[in-house]
Amino acid sequence: MDYESASELAxxxxxxxxxxxxxxxxxxxxxxxxxxxxxxxxxxxSSKSEGIGVRVKKRGWAFFSTNNLTRxxxxxxxxxxxxxxxxxxxxxxxxxxxxxxWKKKYAVKAKxxxxxxxxxxxxxxxxxxxxxxxxxxxxxxFYLSDSIRERLILNSEGTRIKSIIxxxxxxxxxxxxxxxxxxxxxxxxxxxxxxETWKKWNLKNRIKKEAEALRRGLKEGIKVKxxxxxxxxxxxxxxxxxxxxxxxxxxxxxxxxxxxxxxxxSFVKPNMLNKxxxxxxxxxxxxxxxxxxxxxxxYDDEGVKAKRKMLMKNGRINExxxxxxxASELGVKSNGSAxxxxxxxxxxxxxxxxxxxxxxxxxxxxxxxxxxGIYVKSFMEWNIDDKRLNQKYVGAEAYExxxxxxxxxxxxxxxxxxxxxxxxxxxxxxxxxxYFAGTCGKGxxxxxxxxxxxxxxxxxxxxxxx
Amino acid sequence: METLNFxxxxxxxRGAEDIVLKAEKTHNYQIKFYNSKIDIVKEYDFSKILVFAxxxxxxxxxxxxxxxxxxxxRKASEIVKFLSMLPDSDYRGIADGPFKYRSNKNMASxxxxxxxxxxxxxxxxxxxxxxxxxxxxxxxxxxxxxxxxLISNHNVKAKQKETQTYLSIRVLTDHTKxxxxxxxxxxxxxxxDLKAKDKSEQAAEISLQGVETRKIPVGKxxxxxxxxxxxxxxxxxxxxxxxxxxxxxxxxxxxxxxxKVANEKVTISDDPTNNKIPGSSLFDDEGVPxxxxxxxxxxxxxxxxxxxxxxxxxxxxxxxxxxxxxPEATSTKLHRGDSSIEEMIRTTKKGLLITxxxxxxxxxxxxxxxxxxxxxxxxxxxxxxxxxATTGIRLNDNLIRLMSNIELLDRKVEPIxxxxxxxxxxxxxxxxxxxxxxxxx
Numbered sequence: 069m070d071y072e073s074a075s076e077l078a079x080x081x082x083x084x085x086x087x088x089x090x091x092x093x094x095x096x097x098x099x100x101x102x103x104x105x106x107x108x109x110x111x112x113x114s115s116k117s118e119g120i121g122v123r124v125k126k127r128g129w130a131f132f133s134t135n136n137l138t139r140x141x142x143x144x145x146x147x148x149x150x151x152x153x154x155x156x157x158x159x160x161x162x163x164x165x166x167x168x169x170w171k172k173k174y175a176v177k178a179k180x181x182x183x184x185x186x187x188x189x190x191x192x193x194x195x196x197x198x199x200x201x202x203x204x205x206x207x208x209x210f211y212l213s214d215s216i217r218e219r220l221i222l223n224s225e226g227t228r229i230k231s232i233i234x235x236x237x238x239x240x241x242x243x244x245x246x247x248x249x250x251x252x253x254x255x256x257x258x259x260x261x262x263x264e265t266w267k268k269w270n271l272k273n274r275i276k277k278e279a280e281a282l283r284r285g286l287k288e289g290i291k292v293k294x295x296x297x298x299x300x301x302x303x304x305x306x307x308x309x310x311x312x313x314x315x316x317x318x319x320x321x322x323x324x325x326x327x328x329x330x331x332x333x334s335f336v337k338p339n340m341l342n343k344x345x346x347x348x349x350x351x352x353x354x355x356x357x358x359x360x361x362x363x364x365x366x367y368d369d370e371g372v373k374a375k376r377k378m379l380m381k382n383g384r385i386n387e388x389x390x391x392x393x394x395a396s397e398l399g400v401k402s403n404g405s406a407x408x409x410x411x412x413x414x415x416x417x418x419x420x421x422x423x424x425x426x427x428x429x430x431x432x433x434x435x436x437x438x439x440x441g442i443y444v445k446s447f448m449e450w451n452i453d454d455k456r457l458n459q460k461y462v463g464a465e466a467y468e469x470x471x472x473x474x475x476x477x478x479x480x481x482x483x484x485x486x487x488x489x490x491x492x493x494x495x496x497x498x499x500x501x502x503y504f505a506g507t508c509g510k511g512x513x514x515x516x517x518x519x520x521x522x523x524x525x526x527x528x529x530x531x532x533x534x
Numbered sequence: 535m536e537t538l539n540f541x542x543x544x545x546x547x548r549g550a551e552d553i554v555l556k557a558e559k560t561h562n563y564q565i566k567f568y569n570s571k572i573d574i575v576k577e578y579d580f581s582k583i584l585v586f587a588x589x590x591x592x593x594x595x596x597x598x599x600x601x602x603x604x605x606x607x608r609k610a611s612e613i614v615k616f617l618s619m620l621p622d623s624d625y626r627g628i629a630d631g632p633f634k635y636r637s638n639k640n641m642a643s644x645x646x647x648x649x650x651x652x653x654x655x656x657x658x659x660x661x662x663x664x665x666x667x668x669x670x671x672x673x674x675x676x677x678x679x680x681x682x683x684l685i686s687n688h689n690v691k692a693k694q695k696e697t698q699t700y701l702s703i704r705v706l707t708d709h710t711k712x713x714x715x716x717x718x719x720x721x722x723x724x725x726x727d728l729k730a731k732d733k734s735e736q737a738a739e740i741s742l743q744g745v746e747t748r749k750i751p752v753g754k755x756x757x758x759x760x761x762x763x764x765x766x767x768x769x770x771x772x773x774x775x776x777x778x779x780x781x782x783x784x785x786x787x788x789x790x791x792x793x794k795v796a797n798e799k800v801t802i803s804d805d806p807t808n809n810k811i812p813g814s815s816l817f818d819d820e821g822v823p824x825x826x827x828x829x830x831x832x833x834x835x836x837x838x839x840x841x842x843x844x845x846x847x848x849x850x851x852x853x854x855x856x857x858x859x860x861p862e863a864t865s866t867k868l869h870r871g872d873s874s875i876e877e878m879i880r881t882t883k884k885g886l887l888i889t890x891x892x893x894x895x896x897x898x899x900x901x902x903x904x905x906x907x908x909x910x911x912x913x914x915x916x917x918x919x920x921x922x923a924t925t926g927i928r929l930n931d932n933l934i935r936l937m938s939n940i941e942l943l944d945r946k947v948e949p950i951x952x953x954x955x956x957x958x959x960x961x962x963x964x965x966x967x968x969x970x971x972x973x974x975x
Contacts, residue, residue: 105782109623111859113595114616119580128572134579135599145579152575155653159572187619195621207783207900243783243900250900325569328672329704329717330953332892332909414576451893451928454909458926458974462897480897484928485974512566512674512702512953532975 071096071118071411074137075222078122081146083224087153089125089164091223093369095411099215100187104194106208112187121411124149128156133412165395165402167372169225174366175232178262182214182234185263190214193266197240200272204279207243207252212236214263219411227371233260233364235518237505240271244279246286253278253448253464255304258362258505258518265360278446281465281477289479290468294534298441299483300434300469300527303502305444305461306424307521311506313487314352315422315521317456318379318387319405319510320394322417331510332454335487336385338398346383346491349427352523353378354389356404356420362505363420363519368404370415377403379422383491391417409515416511424523427497434496434527441469442481442533460484482534493528500524537600538685541583544610546687550587550617552628554686554820554858557583557600562678563649565656570664570671572656575649586819586858587613591622593859625859626846629820631690636823638694638816640809643724646677646697651725659703659734666738668705669713676700677725690821698812700951701728704910705737709745714923715910716740717890719762721812721951721958740889744911744923750971756885756941757929757969758878758915761950761961764868766894767906769955771933772804772866774902775829776855777838777848786902786933790835796937798833799871804855805960806864811949813865813958820856824864827853830937839863867960871943878942878965880918886971887913887920891929892954902933930970939967 069077071094082090096118103110119135122145130153132145194210201208214236221229239256255274259265301309317334321327324338355376356365366374370392378386388394391406394417407418435443444463452459461483468475485493503522509515538555545553559581566573582597594617598609645651656675663671676699683693704717716737720728759767774785787795796802805826806814815824820842828836840848841856855861879887886908894906906929914922944962951958 109621110778110782111595111623112593112616112620114613115597116599118599123574129574131574131576132579133577136579136581141579145577148577149575152577152649152653155650156572156575160569162573187616188621191621209782209784241784245900250898252898252900325670325672326573328568328670328706329674329702333706333713412578412580414574449895449897449903449905451895451905451907453907453926454892458907458928460905460928484972489974512564514953 069137069139071120071137072220074120074142075220077139078120078142078146079222079224081143082122082124082150085146085150087124087126087150087224089224090122091370092120092122093408093411093415094120094220095217097215097217099213100190101213102191102194103209103211104198107198107202109191119411121408121413122149123414124153126150126153128153128159128161131414162393163396164392167392167402169227170367170371170373171228172367173230176234176260176364178234180263182216182236182262197271197275201275201279204276205242206245209241212238221367221369221371223371229367229371234262235260235362236263236265238269238271240275242275242279244282244286246283249286251282251286251464253282253446256505259360260362260364261360278465285465285477285479289477292442292478292481292533296530297533298438298527298529299531299533300438300441300443300525302445302525303500303522304446304504306523306526307504308447308450308461309490310352310424310523311419311422311521312452313456313459313490314379315354315419318385318389319417320388320390320398323388324394324397327510330512335455335457340385342384344384345488346380347494348382349497350380350383350491350494351378351425352380352422353425354419354422358421361421361520365420368406369408370402370406372402372404372406374404389417389419391415407517409517413511413513413515418510418517419508419519421503421520423501423503423521424497424526426499426501426524429496429498431498431500431525434498434525435469435474436472438469439471442478443467443469443474444481457487459487483531485531490528493531494526495529496527498525535683538683540603541606541610542685542687544607545587545614548610548614549589550614552588552688554586554628554684555583556682556684556819559681560678562676564674564676565652566674567656567660568672570660572653585613587617588625589617591625592617592620593623593625594620595858623859624847626843628686628688629690629822629842629852630688631821633690633821633823635692635816638809640723641694641696642679643697645724645726646699647679648725652677655725655730659730662731662734663703663705663738666735667707667742668738669708670706671703673701673703684817684821686821692817692821694816697723699723699725699728701730701733702953703734703737705741707741707745714741714744717762717910719950719952721949723810723812740911743913747923747925750914750924752972754968755971756882756965756967758885758887758963758965760889760963761948762952763888763891763908764961764964765950765952765959766891766954767936768866768868768959768961769957771802772863774933775804775839776861776863777840777844778860780838784899786900787835788900793835794833795835795934796830796833797940799943800830800833800937800940801828801869802830803828803867803869804839804863804865805867811865811958811960815864818854818856819858822852822854822856824854865958865960867947868962868964870945870947870962873942873944875944875963879915879920882915883917885915887915894954905930927971927973930972936966941965941967
């Protein structure tokens, strides 16, 4: 039985068995991945998968997923799910927000389809990176993957959404070694598109430039004297900041405690909507509808129409990310933020493409107005606590700013700061938006999901740097 | 086995040379709870065949779903066609069998898959935590059964069945100054051995210890790590011992063979051989019987982890750490010492007891520089006694420095699993001198 027939059967059986509500995510996916280190192919993988994930409500909630798409297997799992759902005596028995029923099909059109290039041609893309960069970079790991996924979303209210989305993803890890000193950097790019996007990433030039800068840093770099300084961060750093300290704490399931055991809770409470926590020029959005983005979708995995969500508006907390369950609990409509990594997992509240909106300045103008500061172009180490309050970013490529001009390279400057202090320090935002790809981790079992994060350069006044 | 043999022949007919096939059938469940109530019961039912195939020095790793012979024949053609289009890798061969395997005693228990019992255990664990001072309780209880059959065309046939249960329980205590928390996890072959009630009580106790906190100055502290707190760090040490990570410059053990990398009190093994501990295995991904490998012996780095291919390259023997095509660590074990938590506290003038961490991230994998964030209650130790708790700090260290500064290790080694780690590791409580503690200014 194919995934579509299996889905139809599961929904029919669950309703017949007394389910109050049923929804299904069913996928058929093909993917390939290749990795190379210093010119040697580390691995080539290729896989196909097909299966369904079914969520049922009958007093309580139950979920199952399977790739065994036989009538017998599905019937058995539906029957068991209904029994488990009824068995939960102390359960949450949460409701879903009322949402519009949709029947839609959409697809991302690839100019160079993921199956149009042979494995050899794909590996040649990595080989060309190797050829161009091997003279400048001591350690070179290049990774490339692609996928094409058909997804069907069905629910017992009548929603039926079918999508076909191809994706291409690549990352590099480079190591620069100068005597006993090393500098390492990881960066990834991704898009919902075909291979036409690969060229646009221009990885060869990026890696070469980066390698030169990191080597110069090792040769000439100075340690920062721990002190209060102005700091300008570039788009790569902006991306990780907004993802970690704005996107995550505004996920409503964290706010309401559902992720308390592992991914954590949030310093943000439900009554903090509209609270001013940042500078008035801080505007941060999450938008799954950006064309070709890595976190692209037009309907979320509960069948709710996707839209741009303004998470922070003029420095105020403006909107949480919701699925139907959290929306119902807080008395609002879902804003289409339910996602599951694959059919195998339940949908939970997730980011898609999270970014700071651009301001009016050029990056140079941000730097021009700094007497004594640091410019952080890229980072390697970072982390943030489980309430999304206490965070650290360590620069990979960074420079001192003296009287409005970039000076000597700075070795691994550390920004360790709380979320409100960070956003309150922002006084100017540039207009040089860039997006980077990532795989955001959340949930139990862990669900890594494709996202973009990015934005323009921005400036923070008088923050502690060491 | 009949399906695997048929598929093997189809691959060979089409020109594949070395072939390893592993059929995996897994059935698992998870009960998720938060705010002291069960939220959802989930079940997962999957089967697949993992395929490793080679032609010359070309290799491919893929998985297929066995539906019928016709589709397997088609998949065999697709795999060999894909394989023929790849460039050569550094591949040098798989293991020649046959092998004898140890007994599979203690690896499986029917009781692990008793979902009604597991639901009742969650309800009881929640009640216990609330009765012991928790305001809110969150976590998961999981069980799984996995059947594996492995064959290779180098005369290898192996099979095993294992069960696993896992409890993660975090108890949160809301109070006027905020929220404190305590977290415990437990891993076993069956539900009974999870000791859910004990873990719930311990998590509640840790949570209550963190109600009153005070800020501490940044600086150097002696750190006592609970197993859950050090699990991601110890796992990274295991990963760094894989020759693959050494070759790809993501290890702090490059050129360290025979060199001192830790205090002489430190011995670390890769050890998946204890059947009672989930994650143990009778054989690796080539079907080679697993064994204990001492990575670090009394502070000296002794051995990289290999599969047959990398072992041939380095003119040594496989350590039974396939991973195909690259070797992988299995269960990293920090060996026990002769100390106790009481002695560790008593001998600490200025220190912290860390019950849990998360978000361990590296600035340099080659150097081993990292930081990690303590979460849940962090207890302050002053002049040999616990004297309150703190919050909002970060530990900044280096893997080699940490191992060199391990001063005391507990007598008891505990199998530990958590959200931050991919594997089940075996770790005692231990104490490290002079760790840099920072916080936002």
